[in-house]
Amino acid sequence: MSMETKKNKVTTAESGKLSRRQVLGGAAVAAGGLAAPALAKATEVNPENLPPNVSEWTPYLGPGVDVTPYGMPSEHEAHVVRRWVEWLTASAESSVNFTPLQDLDGIVTPNGLCFERHHGGIPDVVPADYRLMINGLVDRELLFTLDELKRFPQVNRFHFLECAANGGMEWRGAQLNGCQYTFGMVHNVQYSGVLLSDICREAGVKPEAKWVLAEGGDSAGMNRSVPIEKILDDCMIAYSMNGEALRPEQGYPARLVVPGWEGNMWVKWIRRLEFGDMPYMAREETSKYTDLMDDGKARMFTWVMDAKSCVTSPSPEKHLLYKGQNLLKGLAWSGRGKISRVDVSLDGGRNWQTAELHDPVLDKSLTRFTMPFQWNGEELLVQSRAMDETGYVQPTIQGLQAERGVNSIYHNNAIATWQVKSTGAVENVRIG
C-alpha cells in the first residue's frame, strides 16, 4: 500500500520545539514524525529503541517534578487538538472549532479539547468582579458573587454539550472529510455547580413567571429564553468542569448548563437571569437557532438534541492500518435520557450488530461503545445507529430529509457513513 503524508501546519507549529529527551538522546528528529504522527507511530520505528537494545530514554534522567506545574499532554500527542474550518464563519471571534473525538477514549472530554463557540470572543472576566443578577418576576431581585454561588449546595453531573449545528454542513451531502469536523461540536464533562432550582428558591419566583432570559457578560451579550420547567428541572450554574475551574473559553467563571438541549442555550460568562411571562425572542432564537423547512416555515424552540451516534474509529482520520483483529470505537448520546442500545453496520445498513456499551451509561451524557471486528482488506461501509431509553431510534439522513428538507442547518442527528477502502483509507461518503 502506498502511503503519502500531508504536511500539517497545526501539528508542526504545536510540536516544533525539540524535547529535552530528543536533544539529550541525540535522536534524529524525523520529519515524518512531526508531519504525520498517527502514521509515524505505525511505521517510523527506530530499532535502536527495541529489545534487546536499551531504549534511548532509559539511561538519562528525565525532567523533574514541577517542570510543567499544570501539566501538558505528551508531545507525541501534539496532533490531538481542536481544529476549525476557516471558511465557515466571517471572523475568528464569532466562530467555532471542533473536538478531536477520533483521538479520545471513554466519555470524558479533556477541558482543553472541548470545542469552542463564541459570538464575540472570549471575555476575561475578573472573578472578584463577577456578579450573577436575578431580576424580573421574583420576590427579591438578587446579586450573587462567585463565592456566594459556591456556598450553595453543590451537584456534580456528567452531561454532553452539543451545538445544534453539529453536522449542519452534512444536510445535503457528505462535505467535510473528518469525524472531527462532522461530529466534533460535542463534548462531555463533569460539571460542578449549583442547581438553578436552589437559586430560584432563594429569589422566590412569582407564579406568573414562565420564562427565564439567560444573558452572558461577553461582547455578544448572548441571550436565550428558557422555559421555567427546564430551569427548575435540571439546569445548573456551573463553575467547574472535570474538577477544575471552567476554562475561559467555556465560560469562566460561571456558565449556564441546560442538559440535553442545544449548546447555544448554555450561556457562558452568565451575568443575568430575568424571569418573565413570555419568551424574549432574542436574535439567537428567532433568526439563528430556528429550523427552516421546505415550505418556508421555520420551527422555533427546537431545543432537544435527539439521539445520535458516530463511529470515531475507523474514521476519515483513523484509517485501518492492520488486517485481522480491529476495534471499532464510537460515541452515542441523547438529549432525552440514557442511551439504551447502539447497533453497528459494516455494510451500509444491510446488516447490524449490537455494540458493547461501556459504563457509565448516564443521563444526557456521551456513552462509549466498542465492537471488535475482523478486517481482511474488504471494502466496508461503516455506520452506527443509536437508540435511547424513550425508544427513539437515530434516523437515516434520507428519513430526516424527508421530514425536514435540507435547509434546516440545525439538528442533523442522522446516521453517517464511513467508507473503508481496500487500502484501509477511510472517507466520509453519502449512500442512498
Added chain:
Amino acid sequence: MFASVKSKGLAALITIGLMAAAPVLASERPFNLGSIATPEQVAGWDIDVRPDGKGAPAGSGSALDGEEAYTDLCASCHGDFGEGVDRWPVLSGGYDSLSTHDPIKTVGSYWPYASTAYDYIYRAMPFGDAQSLSADETYAIVAYILYMNDIIEEDYVLSNENIGTIEMPNRNGFALPDPRPDAQVSAEPCMKNCDVSTEIIGRARLIDVTPEDTSQTNIN
C-alpha cells in the same frame, strides 16, 4: 414549601405555549446568600427588549436619522444596502427565498419581531464595541434597516412607544411550539438483510473543502 417540578418528558416541555402557571416557590430565603440588587443596578444590566416592547428604553430615531450611523458603523460588514460583505450577515432582501433551495434569511425576510433587532444591535453591535450606542442611535439604526427592507418609510420615527407594534413580513413564518416531525423509524429497527440502497452518491473528498491541517494520513 418549594415543590420541585419534574419534567414529564418532552411532551411536557414542548407544550410551553399551553403551560399552566409556574409553581409557587417559597418566599423565605432558604440560604441567605446574595444581596438585594438595587433598582439602579438592575437598570444598568436589564437591557433586553421583548416583542411587546417591554424593556425598550425611552428614545427615538428615523431611517433618515440612522443613515449616517449605519454607514459609519455597520456598512463595512453589512454593505451600504444591507447586502452583506464577505460572510457577514445580509440584512435586507431575501423575500420569497425561504422556500427555495437557497434561502436568504434577513431582518426583512425572516425576523419575526422588530424588537429583536433593537435588542441585538444594542447588546452586541457594532461588532467589537458592544453596548456603546445610545438609545436614539439604536432606534435610528434599526429604523434604517427596516427602511431598507421596505417595512417603514424613511421618515417614520421608531421609538419605545411603537417598536412593539411594527408588523414584520415573516411574523407568521414560525411554528410554535416545536412540532418537529421525527423521521419515521420503527422501535425495532431492521437488523438483518435490510432493504436499503448502499450506492455511494456523494464523497467529501470530491467536494474538497476540508481543511488540510489534519493529522489524517493519506492512504490511497
